[in-house]
Amino acid sequence: MKTIKDIIKLKAVRYTALILGGFLLGWAFFSPNQSNQASTHDHEHAAGEAESEVWTCSMHPQIKQDKPGKCPLCAMDLIPLRKGGGEGGEAVDPNAIQLSEEAIALANVQTTRVSRGNPVKTMRLYGKIAPDERSLQSQTAHVSGRIETLNVAFTGQTVQKGQTLATLYSPELFNAQQELLEAIRMQQPMLVTAAREKLAYWKLTPEQIAAIEKSGKPSSTVAIKANVSGVVMTKRVNTGDYVSQGGVLFDIANLSKVWALFDAYEADLPFIKKGDKISFTLQALPGRTFTGIVAFIDPMIDPTTRTARVRVETGNPGMEFKPEMYATAQLEASLRGHDNQLVIPQSAVLWTGKRSVVYVKQPNVNVPAFLLREIDLGPSLGGSYVVLAGLNEGEEIVTNGVFSIDASAQLEGKRSMMNPVEAKPVTGHEGHVMPAQNAAPQTNHSSAHMQGMSESNKTKSFTLEVKGSCGMCKERIETTAKGVAGVTEAVWNQETKVLKLQIDTNKTSLQAVSKAIAKVGHDTSLHKADKAVYDALPGCCHYRE
Known part of the structure; x- marks a missing residue:
């Protein structure tokens, strides 16, 4: 034991042991297997990202490939398809369209919450001023003869009731006057009465008949008096013309009251009623607003313009209203039967004729997501619509930038305005996807x-x-x-x-x-x-x- 302890105490042995320990630790941390495992993991991660990327055509969104290239239909360069999905495990509807904050700002996407109200339909009507047809008067010749003098020289001249309009020479009238004077001379009361009545039938006034009797001489001419006061709308004769009994000499209209006639489209007629108050303006009198009451609604629709005439009667004391002046009316009508209904802006609706759709913002997600929804629309209010079904109060809908969101949905092959059913592409040859049977039909990509x-x-x-x-x-x-x-x-x-x-x-x-x-x-x-x-x-x- 003592020998071993002595050996360990030697410096050379200690240094050798430290060197061997360092080699063992280096092999453990930097061995080829570990390096291969790490590189394999990185390669699989990158491959997974590459496999998840899908390339599509901006003109033909049904084309999808797993790598960049050319569109097999139009040869345009394919673009990467942005995949929707929530961040941080959010529950996002698979049919929803997600846009980043930058994309929303670029598309100027704006939203508003759906609310209820008592809808009022504002209508603009266009028309013109016209004479009151009930005041139109045709001034006729009650006896045949020749126009000797004409006191009304032009159309538009104002005349007063009883004013002499023309002087007429009539042989028949001359003979009738002679019969009256002869009956007076013969002192035959019955013949006198008959002769007076004959002259009265030809519209001679009692004063004119009395003047004939007093003078004792028949007159070869007779004055034609105006039956009404007004403005000469039409002048039909000139001096020297021969007119027959009943022939029209002048058309006279009394313009103290006029009509404002407006054209209302058939879609607006259910909201216009007799007695409604209406305000209108005239181009000839800018800055002034006039009011009136709807007095009549034409029961017939014009087959060409698909409109009906709406008549407003108004006074014209200062003769400011002149026939044929252009008028613009505004009428606000409460929609009976639609009180407390949901109302949304018109700009929120994508309308395809049969289907009306909006994009609803999905709540409780960090990255904004929008989901297509079909709705049933009620009457149009001009700048908004009444919603009958499909939306709930408080939901948030897109009111600006709707076309941009719908275009994004079409590129991603999801439900859109033109594609009511989500496209399910079928993989074809050459690595691209062919159009599905239920995909939206191809359209001509133009502004019309x-x-x-x-x-x-x-x-x-x-x-x-x-x-x-x-x-x-x-x-x-x-x-x-x-x-x-x-x-x-x-x-x-x-x-x-x-x-x-x-x-x-x-x-x-x-x-x-x-x-x-x-x-x-x-x-x-x-x-x-x-x-x-x-x-x-x-x-x-x-x-x-």
């Missing part, structure tokens, strides 16, 4: 394309990009589109510059609607407005740089 389904075999939904800049542009675009026979609905979004249309393709086409809009000064994605027409638009409507 058909959207979704149609309500019937005739009516189809379209969108058209239309340039404009203000509310006046919106009114002009929608009015022009609705004025084309076959267009049943037209709504232009001032922010997105997109016009949504419902068109009966048996009656018209998208090309015809686009041409009509271009003719009134608005560029579309299919036609450009004439420069002279564009320059004639009001300054607030100019949109070209």
Whole structure:
């Protein structure tokens, strides 16, 4: 034992033992097996990431590959498909679309909470001033003869009741006067009475008959007196013309009361009732607002414009209202039967004709997620809709940037406006995915394309990009589109510059609607407005740089 202790105490033995211990520790930590295991783990992790990445085509989202390349349909470069999914184990609906905060800011996505209210429909009606038809009077010749003198020289002249309008030479009237004078000379009361009545039937006044009897001489001419006071709307004769009995000489209208006639689309008629208060403005009298009461609603619809006339009666003491002046009316109508209903902005709705969809924000997730939902819409309120079913009070819906979210859904192959069923791609040859049988049909990728389904075999939904800049542009675009026979609905979004249309393709086409809009000064994605027409638009409507 003593010998062994002595050996251990030797410095050479101690150093040798330390060196051997260092080699053993180095082998344990830096052995080839450990290094191979670590590199294998890193390689598997990277491979897993590569396998999870999917590449798709921005024009044909049904194409999916596990590596970059070219689209087999259009030869465009494939782009990586962003995978949705919650962070930190969040329970995100697999059909939801997730956007980062940066993406939401770039797309200007805005949301609002669904709330209830008593909806009021605001309608704008367009029309013009017209004479009160009940005051129109035709001034006729009650006896045949020739116009000797004409006291009314032009149309628009104001006349008073009893005023002499013209002097008429009539042989028949001359003979009737001679008969009266002869009966007086013969002192035959019955003949006198008959002769007076004959002259009265020809509209001679008692004063004129008395003057004939007093003078004792028949007059070859007779004065035609105005039956009513008013304005001469039409002058039909000139000096020297021969007129027959009953012939119309002048059309006279009393403009102390006038009508304001407005065109109301058939979709708005259920909300307009006789007795409703209405306010209107005139282009000729800017800055002034006039009020009236709806006195009559035409029971017939114009088959061309699909409108009915709404009549408002108003006084015209200062003769400021002149026939054919353009008028714009605003009417607010409470929707009876829709009290305390859900109301959402119009910009939140993606409308495909048969289906109306919105994007609802999923609650309780860190990264915003949006889920497509179909809803049932009630009446349109102009800038909003009444919701009958599909939403609950307090839910948060997207009101701006809806198209951007829907485009993201289409790229990811999820439910979207054009694809009511989530696409389930089928793997084809060459490593890409072929279109599924239930995938959305391919569309022509232009600013004007058909959207979704149609309500019937005739009516189809379209969108058209239309340039404009203000509310006046919106009114002009929608009015022009609705004025084309076959267009049943037209709504232009001032922010997105997109016009949504419902068109009966048996009656018209998208090309015809686009041409009509271009003719009134608005560029579309299919036609450009004439420069002279564009320059004639009001300054607030100019949109070209």
